Structure formats: structure tokens, C-alpha cells
Amino acid sequence: MSTPIMRTLFYASVVLLALAAPLLAPAFKTQMAFLWVMIVFALSWDILGGQMGYNSFGNILFFGVGMYACAIVQRDSGLDYFPALYVGMVTGAMVAVGFAAVLGSGMLGLRGHYFAIGTLGLGIAAGEFASGWDYIGAGSGLLTPLFPGEIGGRETFFYYLMFAIAAMTFPVLRWLYAGRFGLTINAIRDDEDKAEAMGIHTTLYKTAAWCTSAFFLGLTGAVVGNMIGFIDPRDVAFTGATYGVWMILMAILGGKGTLWGPVIGAVVFHVTQQLFWTYLLGWQRVALGLLIVIIVVFFPLGILGWARERWPERFGHKVQQDLKPVQGGK
Amino acid sequence: MGILEVKGVRKTFGGVIANSDISLSVPEGKIIGLIGPNGSGKTTLFNSIVGYHPIDGGSIRFLAREISRLRVPQIARLGLIRTFQQTRIYGKMSCLQNMQISVPQTLQRWGLVMNKIPAEDTERAEGLLEFVGLYAKRHLFAGDLSFGQQKLLEFAMALMIRPRMLLLDEPTAGINPTLINALISRLRRVSTELGITLLVIEHNMRVIMDLAEYIYCLAHGELLAEGKPETIQNDQRVVDAYLGAH
Numbered sequence: 384m385s386t387p388i389m390r391t392l393f394y395a396s397v398v399l400l401a402l403a404a405p406l407l408a409p410a411f412k413t414q415m416a417f418l419w420v421m422i423v424f425a426l427s428w429d430i431l432g433g434q435m436g437y438n439s440f441g442n443i444l445f446f447g448v449g450m451y452a453c454a455i456v457q458r459d460s461g462l463d464y465f466p467a468l469y470v471g472m473v474t475g476a477m478v479a480v481g482f483a484a485v486l487g488s489g490m491l492g493l494r495g496h497y498f499a500i501g502t503l504g505l506g507i508a509a510g511e512f513a514s515g516w517d518y519i520g521a522g523s524g525l526l527t528p529l530f531p532g533e534i535g536g537r538e539t540f541f542y543y544l545m546f547a548i549a550a551m552t553f554p555v556l557r558w559l560y561a562g563r564f565g566l567t568i569n570a571i572r573d574d575e576d577k578a579e580a581m582g583i584h585t586t587l588y589k590t591a592a593w594c595t596s597a598f599f600l601g602l603t604g605a606v607v608g609n610m611i612g613f614i615d616p617r618d619v620a621f622t623g624a625t626y627g628v629w630m631i632l633m634a635i636l637g638g639k640g641t642l643w644g645p646v647i648g649a650v651v652f653h654v655t656q657q658l659f660w661t662y663l664l665g666w667q668r669v670a671l672g673l674l675i676v677i678i679v680v681f682f683p684l685g686i687l688g689w690a691r692e693r694w695p696e697r698f699g700h701k702v703q704q705d706l707k708p709v710q711g712g713k
Numbered sequence: 714m715g716i717l718e719v720k721g722v723r724k725t726f727g728g729v730i731a732n733s734d735i736s737l738s739v740p741e742g743k744i745i746g747l748i749g750p751n752g753s754g755k756t757t758l759f760n761s762i763v764g765y766h767p768i769d770g771g772s773i774r775f776l777a778r779e780i781s782r783l784r785v786p787q788i789a790r791l792g793l794i795r796t797f798q799q800t801r802i803y804g805k806m807s808c809l810q811n812m813q814i815s816v817p818q819t820l821q822r823w824g825l826v827m828n829k830i831p832a833e834d835t836e837r838a839e840g841l842l843e844f845v846g847l848y849a850k851r852h853l854f855a856g857d858l859s860f861g862q863q864k865l866l867e868f869a870m871a872l873m874i875r876p877r878m879l880l881l882d883e884p885t886a887g888i889n890p891t892l893i894n895a896l897i898s899r900l901r902r903v904s905t906e907l908g909i910t911l912l913v914i915e916h917n918m919r920v921i922m923d924l925a926e927y928i929y930c931l932a933h934g935e936l937l938a939e940g941k942p943e944t945i946q947n948d949q950r951v952v953d954a955y956l957g958a959h
Binding site: 561562563566567569570572573574576577578579580581582583584585640695699700701702 | 763785786787789790794795797801802803804805806807810813814815817818829830849850852853854856870874
């Protein structure tokens, strides 16, 4: 992937493979759709957790909020299925961003472990709150509308929809990380006090980063609610113990703080997990737990993080004596 | 009227009086020294000036504007930048990235948030890295540099931001003696060529006597003496404070 041509070829083949996947393996459409969900999970968690050094255990909140907001729009707007779904998705993303903006101003003042614990509380509180609120179905949940198309069309449709979201998330983050936004949140990760002493608008950037994360999670939540067809407050929407933990795990497995790490982590994790469910039924949770322990103990830096530590030159971190700037001094 | 005017500043931590009625004036474009034995309150005074903690009394004016109630980033954006005694850089970013992010943070540049780093920023960053002798290491993680090199990087980052005034907390600590001479000449060039005012805490007497045009000496949280380097050098109270006589 050294030259632009190689890179373009690589991306093009990934996109082609993704587009052809439902035709190549029609039996696995839903599993493959969830692969894209996992990739968005890991990528969006990594904005704060990896790039900014704020380990959030409550990002699942935005997923659930997006899911509910979309379902409410679909239930109450009176629009046809597809317009209601699209309006609902946008609403879900916007409401999630709103939550991030409001909560961020308070929560992002916390640092380190305090932020982690605080956000953990947020996720749990949201689940409890949703299961007690009648307007959104309380504990008995919400049904999303039936998909109008022919049999099998539903899976194909949601596969491509989820692929579209993942295919939007990756380049947007790539672009953000390449510019001042990326450098700034990296600086906050490495030394927030120094960043403040250099005049950086830390609060503004931190909130913007959380809002970006919330946007993609809200969008994904809106789609996943419809893929599953039924929204349970604790088991589908605010699933802190499964999705909420997995998104962290996948980012760490692949290498947090890198662009490709979360993608690699999500693919490895999702495939492994599907294999466990198929071949170790009954023991799948034990195997998953074991996998988590192995990741944390042997790959604390993740797959890409480990590679970067081992071959720093391959990632461009080397002494370069060759070129001199045109003008020295100031 | 100096660029920085500190008047009657008082700061206590519980029962410990770290700064008591400190007044000093830094004229624009000059190099001013701040000396004193360990624990005399020099770094506390720096922290008070840059807004790291609220002061208990007195006033601090920068460019004729009261700054003692402003927060750290606000003061930094006025062009008053400090470096840290225990050097602080962004360890997991390359040296070049450390420089690229250290630009003036005005909201007019907010539009640049989404863009790539401007080429002129990169050029200037490379020029400044060359200036402190770190150009060849620009793609290394800043955290992998030696302590002295990190100190030089932090200094270059402070220049990158185009400050009006720099507060340097022990700029030569941990830097090898041959490099110290080079650093002194660089500090002078910063003052004369870029017109940046410097307030320097320093323990190395040879360096500060050579560099500063005027020196303030603190002891036990109080202003003990002030004057030109020659006057300070021959002040019996200063000598006593350093040697431990009371």
C-alpha cells in the first residue's frame, strides 16, 4: 500500500468484494451485515478510546438512543416504510449527537479512570431509564415496522445499508485523522495539560470527537433496531455487557489509536465469535472470555500496535538524514 | 510599563506561603532571569502567571490586561507560553507532528480543523527543528528522544506558536554542557531576531548571569533581591540564601 495506485487498487477490491458478498454467500447475509456493524462499533469507539485516550464504557448509550429515536419516528411519523426509515436514521444520528454534546460538556471534564467509571454509569442508567418509560414501550420493548419487500430482500437491503454506513465511517475518520482534528485529539491523549498550556481548545475538540462517535453509533443503532425487528431496552438497545464491551475489545485487539486496527480487530473478533457459536455451542461464552483474557495479556497493544512497536521503520518512524530544508533557522 | 506586570502576588497552599507579595516587571523584548534556591517559589509564581491555579491576592497584567482570572488556554492564546521543568511533549506523536499541532489556536483557524496541515506550517516546523538540531529525528516518536532532546523539542514547539513572551522553566537542565552554549546563543537570537520576551528560571548561575539583563531572586516565597547580574552576584543576601545561611 505504498503508492497511491496500489492503495486505490486495494480499496477498490475491498469495495468490490463487499458488494459481491451477498451473491457469493447468500446464507450469511445477516452475519456479514453484523460484520459491518462491528467495524463501525470499533472505529467509532476508537475515536475517543484510541485516538484521544478517553476510555468510554458508555458509548452504547448513543447506539441505543439512535435505535429508539429511529423507531419512534417510524412508529409516529405516518410516512411510508422507506421515507420513515431514512428520516428515522437521520433523526437517530442527530439525537445521539445531541446527547453527546450535552453529556460531553460535563463528562469530558473527568479524566482517566473517572471518565471510564462515569460513562459506565451512563450506559447502565440509560437501560434502566428506557425500561421504565412507557412512551418507548418500557420493559416490553418496541416493534419496528415490517419490511415491505419480498422474502430475502430484507437481509440484502440491510446488508447494503450497513455496508454504506461502514463505507462512510472509514473515509470520514481517515480524513479527520489526517488533519488538525486528528493531531489535536492525539495531543490530548498524550498530555492534556500540555495541550491546554499551548492554548488548544481542548473542551471543544473533546466534545466534537464524542459527537462524531455518537453520530455513527446513532446511525448504526437505527439500522440494527430494524435488522433485529424488536427493541428490548437491555438486550438490544443498551447492551453494555455485549456490544458495549465488544466495541472496546475489538479496537484493542486490532490496535487502538490506529486507523486500520479497529477494522482488523472487528473482522478477527467477529469471525472468531461466529466460529465459537458454531463449533463450541454451549461453551461459546467461555471461549469468548478466554479470548478476551488472551488479547489483554498477550496483545495489550493490539495486532497493529504490536507490529508498529516491532517494526517502527515500516511505519515511517526512523531517522532521516537525507533531506535538508531549503532554509535553516527561523 | 512592562509587557508583564506582577504586583503583590500572594499564593498559599494550606499553611504554606509559597509566594508572598511578589512584584516584578518584565519589559518587552528583554531577557529577565528568575533565580532562587529549591523551594523558593519560582515555579509556583510561573504557575500563577499562566493561570494554572488561582492566586490569593495581587494582580498579574499581560499586555496591560488583567489575566489573573483567566484559564490556562485563554492565557496561552494571548501569546504567553510556558515550558515545563519536567519537560512535557506529546510522546506518542512524531516530532514533526508535535510541531505541527503547536500553532496559534485562534478560532479563525477553526476552518482548518477538517483540512490537511498547511504546507507552510510543515515548512516552518522543519525549519525550527533544524534550528534546535532535531531535523533528522523529525519522524521519531517524541517520547523516544533523550530528556535533553525533548527539552529542545519543547522549546521549538513554544517558538512554533509565535508567542509574544516565553516563560522558560530551567531550559538548560539535563542538557549537556556543549549544547548549553548553543542553547544560550539560540535564546539570544530568539530575543533579538524574533523579538520574543523571555522570563527564565535557571539554576545554572553561569548561564543566567550570561543571559539575563535583569534578575529577580526569590527565597522562602519572598522577593529577596533584584538588579543587574553583577549586582545580584555580589549581593550578600543572595549568596547566603544559596549557601544556606539565614
